[in-house]
Each structure stands twice: as C-alpha cells, then as structure tokens.
Amino acid sequence: MTAFLNSTRAELLRLRRWSAIWVIIGAGQALTLSFGYVFNYVAYKTGDDNFAEDGATSAQLLAELMPSAIPDVIISGLPMFGGALAMVVGALVAGNGFGWGTWKTVFTQGPSRVAAVGGSLAAVTVLVFAMMSATLVLCTGVSVAIAATEGQTIAMPVLSDLAASFGAGFLVLEMWALLGFLVGVLAKGPALAVGLGLVWSLVVENLLRGVGGLLSGVESVTDALPGTAGGSLAGAIVGGPNGTPGVLDAISGERALLTVAAYVLVAGGAALVVMRRRDLA
Amino acid sequence: MKELVVETDGLTKRYGERLAVDRVSMTVERGEVYGFLGPNGAGKTTTLRMMLGLIRPTAGSASVLGRPAGRPEVTARIGALIEGPGFYPYLNGRDNLRTMARYQGLPNAEVDRVLEMVDLADRAKDAFKGYSLGMKQRLGVACAMLGSPDLLVLDEPTNGLDPAGMADMRALVVALAEAGQTVILSSHILAEVQEICDRVGVINQGRLLRESTVAELRGAATLRIRATPEDTALAVLMRMAGDEGVRRVGNESLEVDLPASAAPEVVRQLVSRSVDVHQVTVAERSLEDAFFEMTGTTSTEQELVS
Ligand SMILES: Nc1ncnc2c1ncn2[C@@H]1O[C@H](COP(=O)(O)OP(=O)(O)OP(=O)(O)O)[C@@H](O)[C@H]1O
Ligand SMILES: [Mg+2]
Numbered sequence: 001m002t003a004f005l006n007s008t009r010a011e012l013l014r015l016r017r018w019s020a021i022w023v024i025i026g027a028g029q030a031l032t033l034s035f036g037y038v039f040n041y042v043a044y045k046t047g048d049d050n051f052a053e054d055g056a057t058s059a060q061l062l063a064e065l066m067p068s069a070i071p072d073v074i075i076s077g078l079p080m081f082g083g084a085l086a087m088v089v090g091a092l093v094a095g096n097g098f099g100w101g102t103w104k105t106v107f108t109q110g111p112s113r114v115a116a117v118g119g120s121l122a123a124v125t126v127l128v129f130a131m132m133s134a135t136l137v138l139c140t141g142v143s144v145a146i147a148a149t150e151g152q153t154i155a156m157p158v159l160s161d162l163a164a165s166f167g168a169g170f171l172v173l174e175m176w177a178l179l180g181f182l183v184g185v186l187a188k189g190p191a192l193a194v195g196l197g198l199v200w201s202l203v204v205e206n207l208l209r210g211v212g213g214l215l216s217g218v219e220s221v222t223d224a225l226p227g228t229a230g231g232s233l234a235g236a237i238v239g240g241p242n243g244t245p246g247v248l249d250a251i252s253g254e255r256a257l258l259t260v261a262a263y264v265l266v267a268g269g270a271a272l273v274v275m276r277r278r279d280l281a
Numbered sequence: 282m283k284e285l286v287v288e289t290d291g292l293t294k295r296y297g298e299r300l301a302v303d304r305v306s307m308t309v310e311r312g313e314v315y316g317f318l319g320p321n322g323a324g325k326t327t328t329l330r331m332m333l334g335l336i337r338p339t340a341g342s343a344s345v346l347g348r349p350a351g352r353p354e355v356t357a358r359i360g361a362l363i364e365g366p367g368f369y370p371y372l373n374g375r376d377n378l379r380t381m382a383r384y385q386g387l388p389n390a391e392v393d394r395v396l397e398m399v400d401l402a403d404r405a406k407d408a409f410k411g412y413s414l415g416m417k418q419r420l421g422v423a424c425a426m427l428g429s430p431d432l433l434v435l436d437e438p439t440n441g442l443d444p445a446g447m448a449d450m451r452a453l454v455v456a457l458a459e460a461g462q463t464v465i466l467s468s469h470i471l472a473e474v475q476e477i478c479d480r481v482g483v484i485n486q487g488r489l490l491r492e493s494t495v496a497e498l499r500g501a502a503t504l505r506i507r508a509t510p511e512d513t514a515l516a517v518l519m520r521m522a523g524d525e526g527v528r529r530v531g532n533e534s535l536e537v538d539l540p541a542s543a544a545p546e547v548v549r550q551l552v553s554r555s556v557d558v559h560q561v562t563v564a565e566r567s568l569e570d571a572f573f574e575m576t577g578t579t580s581t582e583q584e585l586v587s
Contacts, residue, residue, distance in 0.1 A: 002386065003353065010383035017376055101367020105424065109384035110357030116384070179478050250509050279336040 003111035006117025008126075011093075011265040015123055020092060024085050025131050031081045032135050035244070036073040037142050041065055068155050071165035072238045074135050078169050079231040079246030080202070082135075082174035083218075086128060087197045090180025093124055094271065095190030104280050117275045121268050124181060128173045136166060165237050168257070173231040175260050176201065178267035179226060185271045201227055209250070223251050229259035283310040286432050286463045287332060288416035291341035294327050301327040304341065309432075309465055314458045316478030316495070317467035320576060325467040325486040326364045329436050332465075333361055346431060353482065358387065360430035360559075362438060366421025370410035374401060374420050377409055378427065387428050395423040398453065414441035422450070426457075433464045439473060451477050475499075475568045485576040498571050504537045504544060505530065506551075507560040514556045521547065536564065 015021055033192055044061040063069060097103035106116050147154045183193040205227035212219035231246045236253025251259070287309035294302040309315045317324050330336045332343050334351020338473040343350035346358055368377040378392040396402045399419040404412070412420065418441050423431055435454070439447045454464055454477050468474050474481055475495055482492045491498065508514040511533075518527045518537050526538035539547065541563040551558050 006384055006386045010380045013376070014372055014380045015384055018369075018371055020371075098372065101365065102369055104335060104363060105366075105367040105381065106384060107335060108356055108359065108361045108363070109381055110353060111384055112353040115353070277337075281328070281336060 003115035004118050004122070007106075007111045007116045008122040009119075011052060011120045011123035015093065015127060015150075021089060021127065024089055025127075028077075028082060028085045028131055029134055029138050032073070032077050033138060033142065035077055036139060037065060037146065041146060062150065062152070065142065065143060065146045066152060066155065067147060070136070070139045070143055071157050071161045072242070073139050073143075074132070075165050075169040075172070075234045075237050076244040076247055078172045079227065079234050080244070082131075082169070082173055083227070083230055083246075084198055084278050086131065086173040086177040086179035087183075088194050088200060089127060090124055090177040090182075091184040091193035091197060092180075092190050093120060093184070094181040094279075095184030095193045099187040099190075103275075107280060112269060113276045114272055115273050121178065121181065121271065123213060124177050125174060128177050129170060132166060132170045135169070136162075143260060145218060148187070152190055168233050168237050171260050171264065172233055172256070175226055175230060175263045175267070178264055178271070182267045182274075183272045185274050209248075224259065226260070226263050229256045229263065232256035233260055285309065285347075287315075287343070287345050289328070289332070289341065289343040292328060292338050292343055293340040294324075294331060294336065295339040298485045302331070302338075305484065305487070305489045306341075307482050307492055309463065311463050312458075312461050313479040314454060314464045314477055316474035316481035317465060317484065318469065318471070318474050318572065319467075319484035319537050320469055322486075323484045325484060326436055327432055328484070329361070329363055329465070329467060332434065333359060333363065335363065346446055357504050358431045359434060360417075360423045360425035360427060360432070361434040361436075362421040363434070363436045365440070366417045366424070368409045368417070368420065368424075371408060371578060373406050373408050374412070374416075375405040377420065380426055381424050384429055385428050386513065391427060392551055396424045398426060399423040399442050400449065415443060415446045418442060419446070419450075422453070431463065433462055435464065436467045437469070438466065439468070439470065446551065471568045471572055481568075483572065484551070490575050495568060499565065499568055500538075500571060501564045502541055502563050504539050504541070504547060505560075505562045505564045506512055506537060506558065507533050508535070508556045508558045510552055510556065511535070513554055514551055517550050517554055517556065518547070521550065534560075 001060045007128070013246055023051055024098065027061060043066065044058060047058065097106070107113060111119070134246040144154055180193065180197055183197050205222070205225050207219060208222045208225070209228065212222040227246070228248060228250045231248035233256035234247045235241055235249045238247060240249050241247050287307070289305055289307050292302055292305045293300065305328055316326050327336070331338050332345060332350050334356060345355050348355045369380070372380065372458050375392060375396065378395065379389055382389065382392050393402065396405050399422055401419050401423060402414060404416060407422065409417065418438065422435065422438050425435060439450050451473060454466060458464060466478065469552060478495060480492065480494050481498060483490045490531055506514065506518070514535065515527060518535060522537045522539050528536045530536045537547070544561055544563070548558055
C-alpha cells in the first residue's frame with residue numbers, strides 16, 4: 001500500500017510538470033467553451049435560429065446557456081472530443097515510458113510492478129477528475145456570467161442532477177483514458193496508440209453504428225462498444241440525443257453505465273496484467 | 282566464507298534462436314567492485330537485466346541479497362543504471378530524481394545529495410532533454426545512488442563521458458568502494474576494469490568464460506627477448522618454458538612465460554648457444570592480452586608460434 005501511494009505521488013509529480021498534459025486539458029476546456037456556450041450565445045445574440053439547432057427558439061437557446069443547464073453541458077462534449085482527449089492522455093502516460101526507458105527506471109526503484117503501474121493508473125484517474133472539475137468550474141462561471149449579463153435570475157441546477165452528470169462524465173472520460181493507457185501499453189509507444197485509438201473512437205465506431213442500423217447482427221456488436229456505451233450514458237443524462245454528435249440512445253442508461261464501468265475495470269486490469277509479466281528490454 | 286551479494290545459477294536467456302546468456306553462474310561478494318567484462322553483444326546487459334527482474338530468465342536463477350532476483354524488497358535495495366539512463370525528457374534533472382525518490386519514499390534532500398556526488402547540482406534546473414550525453418549518464422548514476430543501496434549495478438557508466446568525466450566516474454566508484462559499497466560494473470574498457478575492479482567476470486557470446494581477480498587473470502609477468510639468430514633462440518626458450526610458453530610478438534621479439542627472476546639464466550643459456558641477446562625486458566601481461574586470448578579474438582600484433 002505504501003508502495004502504491006509512493007508511486008501515485010511520484011507519477012503525479014511528473015505528470016503535473018508535463019506541458020503536454022496541460023495542453024490537452026486546455027484544449028478540452030476550449031472545446032467545451034466553444035460548443036457549449038460561445039456558438040450558442042452568438043446564435044442567440046444574432047438571432048440566427050439556424051445556427052445551432054434547427055428551429056430552436058431564442059428562449060430555448062438561452063435556457064441552454066443558463067446555470068440550470070450545466071449538467072447537460074458538462075457531459076455533452078465528452079462522448080466526442082472529451083473521450084478522444086482522455087484517450088490521448090492515457091496513451092501518452094503509458095506509451096512514452098517505453099521509448100524513454102522510464103518504465104525501466106521506475107521498475108528498478110523498489111515498488112512492485114503492480115504498485116508502480118497501479119500508481120500510474122491512479123494518477124491518470126486524478127487527471128481525469130481534474131479535467132472534469134475544470135469543466136464544471138468553467139461552465140459554472142460562464143453560465144452565471146451569461147445569466148447576469150442577460151438579466152436572468154440565477155437558478156442553480158438540482159445538486160443530484162449535477163452529481164449524476166459529473167459522475168457519468170467522469171466515468172466516460174475514465175473509460176477512454178484507461179483504454180488509451182492499455183493501448184499505449186500494448187503498442188509500447190504513444191504514436192501508434194494515439195493514432196489507432198482516435199481512428200477507432202472517432203471513425204470506426206461511427207461507421208459500424210451506421211452499418212448496424214442495416215444489419216441486426218452488427219448492432220449487437222456495436223451496442224457493446226465503448227463509444228456506444230459512453231454516448232448512451234451521456235444520452236441518458238441529457239434525456240436523449242440532443243443534436244451533439246456522439247450523444248446516443250442506442251442502449252439504456254443502466255446498461256450503458258454497466259458497460260462503461262466494465263470497460264474501466266477491464267482496461268485497468270488488463271494493463272496491470274500485461275505490465276506485470278512483461279520483459280522490459 | 283565471504284557473504285555473497287549476488288549468486289546466479291545457470292542463468293540463461295534465449296531470444297528466438299539466439300542464446301543471449303548461456304548458463305551463467307557468477308558470484309559477487311559483499312564490499313567488492315566486480316567488473317563484468319565482455320565485447321559488444323556478449324550478454325552483459327541481458328544478465329544484469331535478469332538480476333534486476335526486468336526480464337525473466339529462460340532457465341536458471343539469480344539470487345540477490347539472499348533472495349530471488351526481481352522481488353520488490355530486493356529491487357528496493359539495489360541502485361541500477363541499465364543500458365543508458367531512462368528519464369522524462371521534459372522534466373529537469375532535479376525533478377526527474379525527485380520523481381524517482383518519491384517512488385522509493387525518499388525525501389528531496391536525498392536528491393540534492395546525489396546531485397552533488399555526480400557534480401550536476403549547478404545544471405539540475407535544466408531540462409533533461411537538453412543535457413549532453415555525459416550529463417545524462419551522470420544523472421543516471423546519481424539516480425542509482427538514491428537511498429544508498431546495498432548493491433550498485435552500473436552498466437557501462439562511463440559510456441559517453443569525456444576523459445575527465447571518465448576519471449571522475451572512476452574516482453567516484455573507487456570512493457564508494459572504499460566506503461564499503463558493493464558495485465557491479467559492466468564495461469568493455471579494459472583499462473577501466475583493471476584500474477578499479479577487485480574481481481572480474483569475463484563473458485563472451487553469452488558464456489561466462491572466467492571469474493577471478495584481475496591479477497590472476499593477467500597472470501604472471503613474462504619476459505620479452507630480442508635475440509638473433511631467432512630460430513636458435515626459439516629452440517632454447519622452448520626447452521626452458523615449454524612449447525606453449527613462447528610466442529612471437531611483432532617481428533623481432535619473443536615473449537616467454539617465465540618470471541623476471543629467470544632472466545639471468547635465460548641469458549646464460551642463450552649466450553652459451555652463441556645467440557646474440559639484444560634486449561631483455563620484463564613485460565607485464567595486460568588485461569587486454571588476457572582478454573583477447575580468452576575471447577578468441579586475436580589481438581593484431583600477437584600470434585602463437587607454431
Ligand atoms: N530484446 C531482445 N531481443 C532479441 N535479442 C536480444 C534482445 N536483447 C538482447 N538481445 C541479444 O542478446 C545478445 C546480448 O545482448 P546484450 O545487450 O546483453 O549485450 P551487451 O554485452 O550488453 O553488449 P554491449 O556492450 O553492446 O552493451 C545480443 O546478441 C543481442 O542482440
Ligand atoms: Mg550492454
């Protein structure tokens with residue numbers, strides 16, 4: 001246990017000082033800001049109803065910019081860009097250690113491999129939590145500012161809704177981050193892992209879901225994929241597809257939650273098992 | 282009997298068809314500097330990796346500090362630099378060591394101590410990726426010394442260092458040894474091993490050829506004799522030192538496996554057979570000669586008289 005905590009602290013120290021991580025987290029915030037608020041606010045102010053959603057009225061647009069809509073906003077972007085960014089983080093954290101020889105150095109420090117890799121997974125989890133928290137803080141600040149500017153009463157969302165959305169968003173990001181970590185471990189490097197991972201999560205799954213609409217056999221497969229699970233979990237929170245790409249209702253909310261949780265456990269466990277036995281040449 | 286810090290038994294590693302390490306059984310005693318000597322690709326790094334549990338042996342076993350190699354409680358007591366330093370390029374030297382110190386649960390003060398030891402304190406704030414090869418190497422050695430381990434394993438620590446850096450590194454190892462530190466030092470620089478190691482293990486093509494003190498390995502001193510006519514001289518010397526005991530060195534000299542004390546008798550015998558003796562010197566066999574002999578690579582200037 002001490003070894004695990006030592007490893008987590010060590011990994012957090014080196015991740016905290018890694019500018020690539022901050023760039024990725026910053027990119028996530030910029031995308032949330034743009035798609036969650038900036039574009040909709042511009043559409044609202046210019047009165048161009050076609051900008052964001054077909055036939056959305058001014059009142060609907062404004063409602064989505066208010067603090068009460070925070071639970072929807074913080075999770076809507078996660079199935080697409082949030083997941084992709086989390087995957088990159090996971091792949092970078094695990095994959096670079098092979099080329100740099102840092103896994104080798106770490107494994108000669110003393111903690112067992114399970115403790116060291118477990119510490120790395122824990123540090124990634126802390127990063128994911130930080131990403132999610134930053135998004136929440138950003139959305140709260142921006143929506144309160146918009147409400148004040150527009151002279152609206154500031155009504156905060158119900159805490160349980162907010163917690164459900166935050167928790168679901170955290171799980172979706174964690175799933176993608178650990179999948180990225182696992183692919184980084186399997187590929188023994190970040191480049192292939194990031195490339196293949198992004199093609200998979202952004203392209204292949206969407207194509208498969210398209211085919212799945214035509215062939216029922218394929219659909220039972222796509223229903224088990226991480227993108228479908230993450231998208232459906234987000235969909236369950238926001239109450240069905242809201243026009244944001246990646247937010248789905250392919251499977252029920254409970255099934256989505258279980259699938260995402262299973263991916264988290266399997267990806268983390270598989271990374272541990274592979275690293276425990278591997279020859280580090 | 283001396284306490285064994287490392288003991289390997291038939292340690293073997295196979296990569297596909299290639300036997301990288303072939304039934305190596307070696308021992309390292311507490312407090313000694315053990316030189317692990319072999320040409321490129323001999324299997325030094327592979328053996329050391331197995332000692333640290335970085336790779337699994339195909340067969341055989343290694344025990345370190347009395348326990349099976351690779352156990353966390355064993356690895357925690359070893360400091361190692363294996364095949365080049367592996368650090369985070371974006372972190373500075375100090376933060377790299379602080380990260381590793383955290384893995385071991387050591388305070389930051391320990392980092393400053395080892396940085397001083399390798400003379401890197403003034404560059405500790407620079408990013409690792411901007412370090413020169415020698416600085417990276419020194420950071421690797423500093424990392425190995427974190428927490429004053431019972432066993433220090435240094436795989437070619439002078440790799441990439443300039444002559445001054447090499448001298449510093451040797452002085453550091455000698456100082457550590459004087460303080461009782463057990464060190465395993467792999468190298469293919471014979472002078473280095475000759476200078477600082479108590480015992481050496483010579484490995485080639487995966488096989489441990491010999492394990493002994495440097496003095497034993499070099500063997501006794503030899504005589505070098507220049508005399509004419511050479512064939513008469515050769516016959517006389519072979520009668521004294523045996524057929525295997527005489528070698529031709531260069532064009533003119535003969536090397537004889539006889540101690541310095543035999544010189545007067547050798548000259549007497551040669552002169553009595555009307556041989557002109559031009560020069561007699563006592564030559565100490567270098568580790569290099571011994572090494573080339575053992576590894577089968579013939580040194581350019583030396584061939585066996587047949
Ligand atoms: N991961 C690997 N896969 C395949 N072959 C390997 C691997 N690692 C080492 N070898 C082979 O094992 C042999 C011994 O390599 P090793 O690195 O132990 O040599 P070395 O004595 O450290 O050499 P050097 O002085 O060049 O560092 C070489 O023939 C090498 O090609
Ligand atoms: Mg080597």
